Amino acid sequence: MSYKLNTSGASTSTESIWVSLGRLLPLLKGEGRVIALAFGAILLTSATTLSTPLIISHIVDSFIAAGDYRGLFTWSGLLLVVFLVGLGSGYTQTRTMGGLGRRVLFNLRNALFTKLQELPVGFFNQNRAGDLISRINNDTDKLNQFFAQALMQFLGNSVLIVGAGILLLTLNPRLGAAALVPAVLVLGVTQLISGWVKRASFKSLQTLGSLSGEVQESLANFKVIVAFNRLDYFRTAFGLANDANYQASTRAGVASNLFIPLYGLASNLGQLVVLAYGITLIGQGELSVGLLIGFLLYVNNFYNPLRQIATIWASLQLALAGLDRISEVLAMTSDMKVIAAVPSASDAVLAFEDVSFHYPDGEDVLRSVSFALERGKTYAMIGPTGGGKTTTASLMARLFDPTHGRVMLDGRDIRSFTPEERAAKIGFILQEPFLFTGTVRDNIRYGNPALVSASNEELTSRLDAAGLSRLLARFDNGLDTAVTSSSDAMSLGQKQLVAFVRAALRNPELLILDEATANIDTVTEQLLDEILGQLPKTTTKVVIAHRLNTIDDADEIFFVNGGAVTRAGSMENALDMLMHGAMTS
């Protein structure tokens, strides 16, 4: 199954703005009260703004013209009260929507991270870590900005526009209609170019994801870059990604900023029309001076919010593009479901039944492979580089599902075990063990339900009983030795030791060691061999090794190459096949 996310820069959606806005609604689930409060505040703020021109025009026509200073002061006082109410409701509006934005951000990041944890290894193989990080950090933040600032302005301004529009048409329908003509024209233009703006915004976010991917890769591989003196290569790659992001974000900026002058022009035209037509109407005795002033203020109340919406348009387009990228991850479903268990008669601890496998878009790594592993035996897997050993081991641990056939664990399809059951039965020491930041103790406890709440004494006695304490002598501060996942303070061999102790303490039925002894000195390796010998007699071991001396004790040797897993029979045969296989691969 393909888990490839869209990084081509083309937005997949061609939906209208209202449909897009509708898609934001589920993010607001459970926020009904906050939204009601914010909306109430928005309505109150708009009411105060919209009542101001009416009050001013009443003051001009009734009090200033008549020289009534008492009335003037009383109504000015009323105006002040209106302003103060507007201040209070504006503050409530900002506060409630700010909190809502942060909650949306928090929930989205949680949902994204939970989804990433549910997705199979194949998803991470097919997508760049940097792009995923950018989706979690940058894209969700675009939505936060939208909810915290832009949405409130968008709603507030929409209410103002509708209110001012209605008042303009009610106070004087002809003058009102004339004032709105430029708005109709500019909205038509907006409708025409908004698809282009959204595509430009999506491309800008996508290039930001690529840039983040470049940074993540060069930071993760910095030593290799320095060792091969390839700083120039990464500088060029980074330069290209940075340049692409610069170009795309400039284009997105130009696209969305086009609206600002356009709406400014519409506003000026609106005022000009009202002024020219209004003065004509005053001459004909159909309009008072106060009403013209009020009208001009309403034109402002109509066009200013329209202009502000134009400025937040960019934020809305970015938020929608971010939502597209986030939704793409959230819509991913793992095809590695847990299926119903159908037990079979087999008593093999693990069996491949007619298994074929290929990576997406790749050649077959395994073709119709069948074999069974007996309980308590040690198996070695050898073969040339790229022959398929790690892939076979990954299928044994269900990091991937076969493209054909099935893998049986304890007589049941491996797909019928929950991830917890599977992890309890199978220990996998990877070629490049990953340790988490913390201490050796934290890493040993990791993922082991029996040890999560164990005291230090209990852990130590468990390690003693399993004969693993001796391995910890290889660390300066024993269990308290600090581990940093990204640092090199610990040698690869030491990391493999921690991974080994971590896996051995779980007492798995099947222990897979992928090149696990490749970076350990001979003395430690002997110690490890001894400890492996101390594991319960029923533990089945699968050892992947390049060095033949590490598989001396194997009961059976499998040769993995060319899509097949073949029993080698004897060590001599294995050597022969390795020479032959290596030469033909």
Ligand SMILES: Nc1ncnc2c1ncn2[C@@H]1O[C@H](COP(=O)(O)OP(=O)(O)OP(=O)(O)O)[C@@H](O)[C@H]1O
């Ligand atoms: N994540 C992946 N995506 C696509 N192809 C892959 C992936 N991992 C391995 N392959 C390909 O599958 C084939 C088998 O690789 P695999 O790592 O299983 O070989 P191996 O025998 O373990 O090699 P080595 O001894 O070098 O570790 C190779 O051709 C490899 O390029």
